[in-house]
Amino acid sequence: MGERRIEHPVFAALYDRVMPDRFLVGPHREYLAADVSGRVLDLGAGTGAMIPYAADAGDADLEYHAVEPDPNMRRRAAGTADRSDMQVHLRDARAESLPYADDAFDVVLSSLVFCTIADPDAALEEVARVLQPGGELRFLEHIRDNGWRARAQDRLNPLWERAAAGCQLNRETVERFVGYDAFDVLEIERTGVGLFPATPVVRGRLRQQRDLSLSIGR
Numbered sequence: 001m002g003e004r005r006i007e008h009p010v011f012a013a014l015y016d017r018v019m020p021d022r023f024l025v026g027p028h029r030e031y032l033a034a035d036v037s038g039r040v041l042d043l044g045a046g047t048g049a050m051i052p053y054a055a056d057a058g059d060a061d062l063e064y065h066a067v068e069p070d071p072n073m074r075r076r077a078a079g080t081a082d083r084s085d086m087q088v089h090l091r092d093a094r095a096e097s098l099p100y101a102d103d104a105f106d107v108v109l110s111s112l113v114f115c116t117i118a119d120p121d122a123a124l125e126e127v128a129r130v131l132q133p134g135g136e137l138r139f140l141e142h143i144r145d146n147g148w149r150a151r152a153q154d155r156l157n158p159l160w161e162r163a164a165a166g167c168q169l170n171r172e173t174v175e176r177f178v179g180y181d182a183f184d185v186l187e188i189e190r191t192g193v194g195l196f197p198a199t200p201v202v203r204g205r206l207r208q209q210r211d212l213s214l215s216i217g218r
Contacts, residue, residue: 025111047073066089136207136208188203
């Protein structure tokens with residue numbers, strides 16, 4: 001059997017209306033886009049929320065690529081790209097099977113993406129494959145909390161998943177990133193944004209094949 005089609009038309013139509021992106025996570029998208037240059041991959045572009053930030057912050061040599069498997073989201077991302085001064089190479093692809101050569105990118109941006117990827121381990125392997133040595137994975141993700149909040153997320157997750165286009169409340173994404181041998185940690189920081197149950201929200205940078213120390217901000 002083939003892969004299940006990813007298509008959430010209602011969620012795509014409502015996303016930009018209900019997500020106060022610039023006010024809620026805008027500064028953190030700026031963090032992801034800061035001084036981006038070379039070949040960049042937007043992993044799971046959604047409605048194209050990262051595109052304006054990359055266009056504002058990117059160097060003159062920026063070559064911006066993006067993948068988005070949901071056709072409803074992808075149409076909106078294409079519209080966002082058309083309104084930007086930056087050329088965007090947008091493709092229909094999943095994070096678990098990226099249509100790019102090894103070592104193709106200088107930076108991969110993951111902005112609220114790993115919570116919805118069906119096979120996050122396969123996606124992380126693909127990110128490591130397409131990043132060149134010394135390249136960065138920059139991420140902004142909500143993760144499983146601790147204590148009673150984590151238990152509440154576990155109970156709420158089945159309903160949340162159905163309502164939020166497959167989004168998982170209880171992914172331990174930071175542990176997955178830190179435990180992956182292909183990356184060294186440059187920075188991980190817990191932000192103050194977000195509302196329960198989709199909290200905490202964590203941002204950070206990982207580097208391909210570099211031995212750097214872990215820096216965690218609380």
